[in-house]
Amino acid sequence: MSGSKSTAELYTGYQSKMQKIADVRNAMAVLGWDQETYLPAKGADFRGQQLTTLSTIAHELFTEKELGDLLSQLRQHPELDAVQQKNISLSLEDYEKNKKYPAEFVAKMSQTTNECYHAWIKARKANDFRIFEPVLARMVDLKKQETDILGYEGHPYNALLNEYEKGATTTMLDTIFRDVKQALSPLLAQIEQQPPVNKDFLHLHYDRNKQWALGIDLLKQMGYDLEAGRQDISEHPFTTSFNPQDVRVTTRIDENDFGNMTWSCIHEGGHALYEQGLPAEQYGLPCGEATSLGIHESQSRLWENNVGRSLNFWQYHYPQLQQRFPENLSNVSLQDFYHAINLVKPSLIRTEADELTYHFHIMIRYEIEKGLMEGTIQTKDLREVWNHYYQQYLHVTVPDDVQGVLQDIHWSHGSFGYFPTYSLGSFYAAQFFTAAQQQVPGLDAAIIAGNYHPLLEWLRTSIHPFGRFYTSNELCKKVTGKELEFSAFLQYAKQKFMVA
């Protein structure tokens, strides 16, 4: 019974190995979800250990020689269809990248990440960046080593960017953030001239249960399938997927901040619709995975901002909202509500920033990360650099480290190269939404009528089903006819914020 296997047999073998790895990773995702939603306090240590074990197993499975051999063999089989070939070449790419990491490096990174995270927690408690700095310095050194391990063309930071957004480069981002600076700064200056906006009514008391019901209704109306997902409460809202049939979102509710839950629901709903729309038959394979973080974020932000903060959206929802919270909103007009939820104002905290100033927050982090990687910025100067940039670009004075350089968790996790995907997400969202408006007749009218089927249908046809078959850039060209450009976002921003 020896002899060579057929292509189909080999491919099935590959598929089942990849699905096994996916099963382990998705089990980790379940444990992670549980950790953020329901884990009892004392269970944290053992949970950490269980996650480490599963992570080691997944890593072992994904570096098995047999898998590598299978992938090399399958690369030679031209009778595979295009999707199968793409799966093989992407898996091989992932596999070879994985193999590049020396075991000592992985161990050291894991150890340093742990220390770095705890130092960050400690530093935040003491509101003192200097507690975080020495460990962060070691983390930055490791990330520099990682750029060498991974290899890169052009700037070393490209190696890290590539981890989150395949094909992204400093050349591309320099151009985009130059546009941000050049086009958004004058826009902001103009907006600041506009009459003051009252948003106090967003901070009256909004009942927890009523907010929850609103969130669930919004998710349902967007088309989120609650039979293939669920919503729970967690400290920080997130979306997690165990497979396209089980994609979960979480939210938080602040009874004195109407916006907190509402747009986090819509945002996570956008992520979740993407995951629910990935092809289930490609489970465990690259073409069953999200294209990139930037594209993922484009989906959440398209729903959150282009739809969920639009006048069209609230034309339908606002009268209902007034009925849900008459004590707070019966005397507030749709126009006033709309202006309040779209107030543009420079601020200190990225996660609370409006749609426009947000990108300065990202640009600052981008400049800093690039500088750290090329060695033009040192961690010991980071507080000063941070505060200087905030003054320069956002004209705000950072009063302390918790509201400054210590505000984000990302660096403590070693996630360098991640931040830019947030901005890319907004810019892709604008370009996609513009394309949808052009391609779907009556899209705006449907949204005004509270009907999101046409939009979801378009996303389900144009964006969701491809997984990693296309890169972000390829997908963008395919869908919009052009590479990513800042102009769509700028036009959207001008239209939205200058009309008022």
Added chain:
Amino acid sequence: MSGSKSTAELYTGYQSKMQKIADVRNAMAVLGWDQETYLPAKGADFRGQQLTTLSTIAHELFTEKELGDLLSQLRQHPELDAVQQKNISLSLEDYEKNKKYPAEFVAKMSQTTNECYHAWIKARKANDFRIFEPVLARMVDLKKQETDILGYEGHPYNALLNEYEKGATTTMLDTIFRDVKQALSPLLAQIEQQPPVNKDFLHLHYDRNKQWALGIDLLKQMGYDLEAGRQDISEHPFTTSFNPQDVRVTTRIDENDFGNMTWSCIHEGGHALYEQGLPAEQYGLPCGEATSLGIHESQSRLWENNVGRSLNFWQYHYPQLQQRFPENLSNVSLQDFYHAINLVKPSLIRTEADELTYHFHIMIRYEIEKGLMEGTIQTKDLREVWNHYYQQYLHVTVPDDVQGVLQDIHWSHGSFGYFPTYSLGSFYAAQFFTAAQQQVPGLDAAIIAGNYHPLLEWLRTSIHPFGRFYTSNELCKKVTGKELEFSAFLQYAKQKFMVA
């Protein structure tokens, strides 16, 4: 750097391998818990696949040659302490048992279990045992094969009993169930002569939220640590442990049945207290695992029945209960309440049976399983055998299969040899509780005062900390001075049910 490793190094190696296996199994437990509590409907298929993958990985890890070699090596090291030696010998026993199963058998069993479960579901829907019978027949054949694979002394059924209750034999169970028949039958006849008891007030409307609050309060008062566990709702109540710091219970609430939640809470609380009391430093090792199913069940039943259905218990709790549900209970005396919750009456459904007739339900299943394994009973005759036994021992006529031979899930899972542990649990509970009353001064008085610390303290000293260091039988002798005897239960039953 070659050379032989020290005993301590070898033992650490063993420990970390076992903990890795435990991590995978506990990840499965988390996925299982999620499946019963929060899994969205459409996620079931992928979840099944993820569980199968983890189960395969755990099995692979536990049959690794390296582990076997390590265990054989460590068996030779007399400098290990008693607990370490016990861990090694039990792990070796488990390991060798695991190795006995041929891969084809495991695959066939997994396949058949799946089919059997679905046939059972289908048969229940149609209320027709004949749909279940052919698959069950194949399952029984496999279980017979399993007895040969495992090996046994005496009766083949012993091999299966041993899976759940190490050391249990048909000889021991025949004696015990003979006592059940001989002693409980006349007792039941006498009880039937007593005046009728009214329990209608237990079936008035009991508000869901108030029931939930009661359940949580009871769990807390028992000493269940809610920082190392939590309660959720599921269709069937259960306890699951991921480690002693994360032991979760579930319950269900029927607004028209006060007892449904109350004693399921106390029952699962008893299981959970045991798991929270296992030694965390033995995580992943046999001495960190529950002794046996019988001992586990002794803990749940001791709390549920010996404590939670006692007059002493309700002397403290009943006035509070009346305050919680005045509309239902203000006119019901403690005595009437106590009699209602302890009503003895032969019935059709095991899970709804009272403390006494329950054991006839188990005895019937025991006789049937033994007969199936020795070939004196055939699956094709099972409906008739079942109905006949119910008539003979419980004097009830089985009206249909759902209320008869199809009522339990166990056989569809291939769990033969499991049922007897339920009765053993009650009998161990009675013997343990009697010992506790003798050994803890003022135990009853404490319970009357709503103080369970002395009882829990005794359990935490006498039963919980040993894990599998002792077998059930050894533990029983150590704690009570005697092997398991039916007499303690009989005395408890007579005292409780004949006084009235």
